[in-house]
Structure formats: C-alpha cells, structure tokens
Amino acid sequence: MSESARLLREVFGFDGFRPGQGEIVDAVAAGENVLAIMPTGGGKSLCFQLPALMRAGVTVVISPLIALMRDQVRALREAGVEAGALTSGNTEAETEEVWSALEDGRLKLLYMAPERLASGGTERMLRRVGVSLIAVDEAHCVSQWGHDFRPDYLRIGALRTALDVPLAAFTATADEDTREEIVRKLFDGQPPQSFLRGFDRPNIHLAFTAKNNPRRQILGFAEARRGQSGIVYCGTRAKTETLARALREEGHLACHYHGGMEAEDRRIVEARFQREDGLIVVATVAFGMGIDKPDIRWVAHADLPKSIEAYYQEIGRAGRDGAPAETLTLFGADDIRLRRAQIDEGLAPPERRAADHGRLNALLGLCEALSCRRQTLLGYFGEEAGPCGRCDLCDQPPELFDGTTAVRKALSAILRTGEYFGSGHLIDILLGADTEKIRARGHDKLPTYGVGGEYDKRQWQAVFRQMMGHDLVRPDPERHGALRMTDAARPILRGEAEITLRRDTIQQAERRPAVKMMVSEEDAPLLSALKAKRRALAEAASVPAYVIFPDRTLIEMAETRPADLDAMARIGGVGAKKLERYGRAFLDVINGASEEVHPARRKLAGRPAGDVYDRLLEVQVALARGETGTEKPLSCSTSQISALARMRPGGVEEIARVLGERRAERFGAAFLDVLQAGT
Structure with a gap:
C-alpha cells in the first residue's frame, strides 16, 4: 500500500480516492507546482491536507474566510492532525496555542487569511518555522476579472518566490481567462502541472424562472422542501431579513445572515446552520463560502447572481454529499438593471467593465437558454456535454419561435442610430413613439421608425434581453450603456443567419409590472457613471458621497447632460465652489474629456x-x-x-x-x- 493510500485510510478514514484526487495528491506531495480546477464537493481540501502529512515542515494554507479555516482546522484535529489558524477571530488562548505548536515543530498545517501577508513580519515568521509548501484555496480570488477578487491574494506569488517553495492552487470556479491570470499572478507565468477535473455536479437539478411575485415563488419552493436544509441568496441585506421573517411566518425554521450583522450574531447563525437539521438561511453572498455542510438539499436565488462563476459557486454549496439537490434562480428586468449599474458604478477600467458586461451576458444566456441548462453552463467553462435530464428545460422544453425578423429590426435600429443609445430609446423608435428625444434627433425619419408594432414595450424588452443572452449586443461602458453590436450579430443583420428565441419569457414579460426608476432607462447608465465618479471623489476626500453632490443633482445632470461649465452652473446644487472644484470632472463623465478652462473664466461660469x-x-x-x-x-x-x-x-x-x-x-x-x- 502506498503512503498516500495508507494515510487516506488511517487518518481520513477513506478506502479510496475520489476520481482525480490521487494523481493531484501525488503531484503536490512530490513538490510540483500545481493548479487544480475541481468542482465544489470534489474533495479539494484533501489534495493539500494529505500531502502536508507526507512532507517535512509546515504547509501554509491561504484561505479567504475565517469560517472555512475554522471548520477545516476542527476537522483535522478530530482526525488527529496538528493544525491551527491565525485569524482575527482567534481568542488570545487560541493564538498562543498555535504559536506554541509552531515553536515545538508539531504543527503540520497553518491556515491564515491573505490579509496577514501584508504584515512585514509574516514572511520572516514563515521562514523561521520551516514552511515547505504553500496551498492556496479559492485561487480564483487572485483574478481581478473574477467575482471574488481579494487584493491581498496578489502577494502570494511574491511569497512563493521569497520562500522558494512549491505552490498548489485550488479552485472550483475559473474560466480560461481566470486560469491564465492565476498562472500569471501565482506562478510568475511559468505553467504549473494543471488538473482540470470538470465542472459538472450531476446530482444538482438546475432551474430558472422569470420573476412573478418572487416572494411567493420562494415560499412555494421552500414549502415543497419543508424540513430540508437550504440557502436563499438575496441581493440586499434588507431582503434577507424580510424574506426570513416571511418563511418563519409560514412555519419554517429560518434566519437571516448578512455582512451588516454583528460578528457574534453571524457566528451564531453559522453554528446553528452546521448543527441544526432543516434550517433555512436567507443570506447575501457573504454567507456560505466557508460553510462545509454536506447535506444542504437546496439553494434558491431570490435575485440574479453577478455572473456564471458566482452562480456556479453558490449553487455548489448544495449536495456536497453527492445526494440529489435542487436549485431555483429567479431573474427579472430590475435585476439586470441593478447588475448593469453595479458594473458601471464600479471604479474598474473600461476594459474590465466591458468584460464584466460580457460575463453578465453569459449569465443571461443561461437564464434564456433554449435547451439543456447544464450544456450551456458547462459550455461556458469549456466542456462539452449531452442533455442532462436534470434541469427544468430537460424536464419541459420551452416553446421556441423564429426571432430573426424581430432581432434584425432591433439591430437595424441600433446601427442606424450610430450605436449611441440604450434599449429604451431604441424600443421607442421601433414602436413609433412620439418623444422629444426622437423628434430632436430626427429618428422619426428612420426606416425602422414604427416597424415594431407586433410587440409591446415589455415584449421588446424581453427580445433585447434575449439578444444580450445570445451576446449579440453589449452595453458600451464608454458610452454610458449604449448598445453596441458584437461580431455575432452581423450575419443576422445581413440576412446570412437566423436566430431562435423563447416565446415563454416574452409572454411572461407582458404580465410583469414596470419598476419605478430614479431616471429613464435611457439615462440610467449615465447616472451610474456619475455616481461612480462621485464615489471616487468622496473616497479620495474621506467624506460621504452626498457631500460632493446629492442624488437629485446627479439626476438632473443625467437628464439635462450639460455641455459646458455654464450649463453645469445652472444645475441645482452646483454652487460656485463646487463648480470650480468638481465641474470639469463631471463634465468629462458626461461628454468625454473637456477642454481646460482658465480659472478666471471658470469663476464666471453660469453668469452673464x-x-x-x-x-x-x-x-x-x-x-x-x-x-x-x-x-x-x-x-x-x-x-x-x-x-x-x-x-x-x-x-x-x-x-x-x-x-x-x-x-x-x-x-x-x-x-x-x-x-x-x-x-
């Protein structure tokens, strides 16, 4: 019997490795640099814990969440392995115990958060205690293009070089771009031995549906699974509290969890979820990454996730024991607007925001999939698969129709208006609406004006949403959300290709109530960009955002789009001092880089x-x-x-x-x- 097989049986109690585990363990134990992509529940932690026992010295495990570290340390100690964690959640006695074990040479695995790497003394300490291997859990956190970016993960590559020890990186959520970035940031561009063990979790049933009284939809889903442990993910903290209350009123055992709670209250919820059967936790995405509970039977999303990577990781918390588990994801137009705004209001460079819009389009493609969801999901990660028989579209295929004519009309409207407008204005053109914006720009003279009478406004919104899901159009971050065609759209526009759409989501769109917005759909991307600029200025000055400009001032800017300082001075809330201090910066957002104005002229802005x-x-x-x-x-x-x-x-x-x-x-x-x- 090999040493790895013996330790697997004696320490961890398993008679054999799961598929793919054995060769990863051998490579890590042999001191190879390793990148392993394994599905959630595929046994990643064993692939660095077991080699740690086979190698001399200490294995340092960089992990992103305290709860994850505490769970793994507790499990290792139960198995008789000397392990410890240095975290901000430690008691003084716990930290002293870890230091004592390190000094005595007893500790085999030392867990720490990436933030500890910012301390100058950490590297010296790791040299002194004899580190022989670095293991990185959730390695996708190093990717600035990913959904869980942690800046301190960028320090890991330098630590590997400084200690001159092998590194093993593990994650369940990494597309090709993210994998390339992991290699570049953690391995200095030198390709490690890579293991891609697939992304499929065949025991998980996938389902999506458009929102239609979402609270009742979530309550109905939970009722059909009464007594089973589950997680409901929400987009806001307030919704976690109200939905948890609604579940309790229906007789469920439920509690809420979000980042605004006191640390002790969060620990209580985590402990209850680990200990109690049938508990439902209604949470933001702050919950679950570090929870190693094998019998979560279902995961529901009350709001659209941020990306396919985020979705895959969150549903992956269900059914880690391999038994059947179920998921439900609700989506609606308000979700998409929120996610677009979050991207546009971020401080990322334009190319990053463009990529994030592309990732969101990929998620919309999963929402609007025409056939097997699992095929679409695995295809995003570069895997081919046949129909799974374990998703809602395999259970009941959707009604489809030839959407080529409708899509061609929409693309023509985009092209004839110079790719300078969002879906709101384009739909007005297709419907032949009589608006000031259409008259002012002469768009009532376009050949596409009024040609879209076969659908109403909400149905056209569903068409545009499906076009995004097929990645035919993307919002342009440089033009405040104006839709640009992708290369995939051009054959359809030229009549060289056809496209199939789903009829059910268009029909459901008719029944959905309109969502009240702060500004029109056309002006919303610009308002998001103005808010992003305001936040950047506020953070630089260490003041609340409203001190720069209140929302109503930014709304007026977005609606009137002042072209120069004189027009900016007429915006409510823009006084002389603020005009001089911030006017040009906000004009740059509205109109692009503006000409430098002499301070003497700037002081006269808005005056005769x-x-x-x-x-x-x-x-x-x-x-x-x-x-x-x-x-x-x-x-x-x-x-x-x-x-x-x-x-x-x-x-x-x-x-x-x-x-x-x-x-x-x-x-x-x-x-x-x-x-x-x-x-």
Whole structure:
C-alpha cells in the first residue's frame, strides 16, 4: 500500500480516492507546482491536507474566510492532525496555542487569511518555522476579472518566490481567462502541472424562472422542501431579513445572515446552520463560502447572481454529499438593471467593465437558454456535454419561435442610430413613439421608425434581453450603456443567419409590472457613471458621497447632460465652489474629456459675465494685430478680461484704467461695444 493510500485510510478514514484526487495528491506531495480546477464537493481540501502529512515542515494554507479555516482546522484535529489558524477571530488562548505548536515543530498545517501577508513580519515568521509548501484555496480570488477578487491574494506569488517553495492552487470556479491570470499572478507565468477535473455536479437539478411575485415563488419552493436544509441568496441585506421573517411566518425554521450583522450574531447563525437539521438561511453572498455542510438539499436565488462563476459557486454549496439537490434562480428586468449599474458604478477600467458586461451576458444566456441548462453552463467553462435530464428545460422544453425578423429590426435600429443609445430609446423608435428625444434627433425619419408594432414595450424588452443572452449586443461602458453590436450579430443583420428565441419569457414579460426608476432607462447608465465618479471623489476626500453632490443633482445632470461649465452652473446644487472644484470632472463623465478652462473664466461660469468674457476674447483675437492685421501683436491678461467682464464701464476712459493706455487704444472702442451690448 502506498503512503498516500495508507494515510487516506488511517487518518481520513477513506478506502479510496475520489476520481482525480490521487494523481493531484501525488503531484503536490512530490513538490510540483500545481493548479487544480475541481468542482465544489470534489474533495479539494484533501489534495493539500494529505500531502502536508507526507512532507517535512509546515504547509501554509491561504484561505479567504475565517469560517472555512475554522471548520477545516476542527476537522483535522478530530482526525488527529496538528493544525491551527491565525485569524482575527482567534481568542488570545487560541493564538498562543498555535504559536506554541509552531515553536515545538508539531504543527503540520497553518491556515491564515491573505490579509496577514501584508504584515512585514509574516514572511520572516514563515521562514523561521520551516514552511515547505504553500496551498492556496479559492485561487480564483487572485483574478481581478473574477467575482471574488481579494487584493491581498496578489502577494502570494511574491511569497512563493521569497520562500522558494512549491505552490498548489485550488479552485472550483475559473474560466480560461481566470486560469491564465492565476498562472500569471501565482506562478510568475511559468505553467504549473494543471488538473482540470470538470465542472459538472450531476446530482444538482438546475432551474430558472422569470420573476412573478418572487416572494411567493420562494415560499412555494421552500414549502415543497419543508424540513430540508437550504440557502436563499438575496441581493440586499434588507431582503434577507424580510424574506426570513416571511418563511418563519409560514412555519419554517429560518434566519437571516448578512455582512451588516454583528460578528457574534453571524457566528451564531453559522453554528446553528452546521448543527441544526432543516434550517433555512436567507443570506447575501457573504454567507456560505466557508460553510462545509454536506447535506444542504437546496439553494434558491431570490435575485440574479453577478455572473456564471458566482452562480456556479453558490449553487455548489448544495449536495456536497453527492445526494440529489435542487436549485431555483429567479431573474427579472430590475435585476439586470441593478447588475448593469453595479458594473458601471464600479471604479474598474473600461476594459474590465466591458468584460464584466460580457460575463453578465453569459449569465443571461443561461437564464434564456433554449435547451439543456447544464450544456450551456458547462459550455461556458469549456466542456462539452449531452442533455442532462436534470434541469427544468430537460424536464419541459420551452416553446421556441423564429426571432430573426424581430432581432434584425432591433439591430437595424441600433446601427442606424450610430450605436449611441440604450434599449429604451431604441424600443421607442421601433414602436413609433412620439418623444422629444426622437423628434430632436430626427429618428422619426428612420426606416425602422414604427416597424415594431407586433410587440409591446415589455415584449421588446424581453427580445433585447434575449439578444444580450445570445451576446449579440453589449452595453458600451464608454458610452454610458449604449448598445453596441458584437461580431455575432452581423450575419443576422445581413440576412446570412437566423436566430431562435423563447416565446415563454416574452409572454411572461407582458404580465410583469414596470419598476419605478430614479431616471429613464435611457439615462440610467449615465447616472451610474456619475455616481461612480462621485464615489471616487468622496473616497479620495474621506467624506460621504452626498457631500460632493446629492442624488437629485446627479439626476438632473443625467437628464439635462450639460455641455459646458455654464450649463453645469445652472444645475441645482452646483454652487460656485463646487463648480470650480468638481465641474470639469463631471463634465468629462458626461461628454468625454473637456477642454481646460482658465480659472478666471471658470469663476464666471453660469453668469452673464461669462458670455461677455467669451465675446471680449473673440474681439481680442480679431484685433491682436490691429485693424489692418499688420501691427505688432498685443493681448490682454485673463485677469484684465475678467475684470472688464464683471464691470460695466461707461466709456473708454474706464477701460483704460483697467488695461492701460496702449491696450485701450487698440481694444477700447471694440470692447466698449461688447460691454454695452451685454448690459
């Protein structure tokens, strides 16, 4: 019997490895650099815990959540393995016990959060205790393009180099781009030995449905599974509390969990969920990443997740024991708007935001899938599969129809308006709406104006949503959410390809009530961009966001779109000081990079003197070489022009007192005409 098989039986109590585990254990134990992509519940932790027992020295495990570390340390100690964790959640006695075990050379596995790597003493301590292996759990957290980015994960690669020890990285959620980034950030671009063990969790049933009284939908799903442990994920903290209360009122054992709770209250919920049978936790995504509970029988999403990666990780908490488990994900137009706004209001660079919109499109593609969900899900991660028979679309295939004509009309509207507008304005064009925006831009003269009468507004919204799900169009972060066509759309527009859409989601769209928004759908992306700028300025100044500008000011900016400082000065809430301090920054968001304006002119913005200042400059340029154009160049200072613009001189003599005789001789009479015309 090999050493790994012996330890597997004697320490962990298993007679054999799960598929793929054995060769990963051998590679890690042999000191190879390893990247292992394994499905949630596939036994990742064993692949670094067992090699730690086979190697001399200490194995350091970098893990993102305290709950995850505590669970694994507790399980290892139960199995007779010396393990400990250094976390902010430790008691003084727990920390002292870990240090003592390290000093005595007894500790085999040391867990720590990535944030501890920021301490200068951590590297020295790890050198001193004889670290021989670094294991990184949830390695996708190193990806700045991923859904769980943790900045301190970027320090791990430097630690590996400094200690000159092998590194084994593990994750369940990494598409090809994320895997490449993991190799670049953790392994310095040198390809490790990679193991891709598949993403399929065949025991989990997948289901999606459009929102239609979502509270009742979640309560009905839970009722059909009464007495089973489950998790309901919500998009907001407030919803976790109200939905947990509704479940309790229906007789379920339920509690809520979110990041705004006191640490002790969160620990109580975590402990109850581990200990009690049939408990439902209604939570934000702060819950579950570190919970190793094998018998979670169902996971429901009351709101659309952020991405396919996030969805896959969250549903992966169900059925870790391999027994059947079920999922339900609700989605609606308000979810999509929220997720778009979160991307647009983020501080990421444009290429990152564009990629995030693409990831959201991929999730919408899963929501609007035409056939087997599992095929679509696994295809996103680069795997081929046949129909699974364990999803709602395999249970009951959806009604489909040829959507080529509708999609071609929508794409034509996008193209003919220069790819400068969002779905709201495009739908108005297709429906032949009589709006000021359409008249002002002449869009009522377009060939596509009024050609979409076969659908109402909500049905067209469903068409556009499915177009995003097929990745035919994406919001352009540089144009505040205006829809741009992808390369996949062009064959359809040219009549070279056809497309099939789902009829059921379009029909459901008819019954959904409209969601009240702060601004029109057309202006919402710009409002998100303005909020992102406000947040960046507020964080830099360490003040609340409303101190920069209140929401109502940003709403007015988004709706009126001021083109210059004079127009900006007329926005409610933009005083002289704020105009001078922030005006240009917000104009850049609205209109792109704006021209630099001299401080003297900026102070006159929004006042009649500002227009006078501009006309005085025009006259000065015209007379710079005199009336004949042959004289020596002469000009006035900006402070002189500004002083004249603010005053109302009665004659050339008063102008001369500001400019001096020489300049008054050349410009005085012409300046006086401007000043008197402006009075």
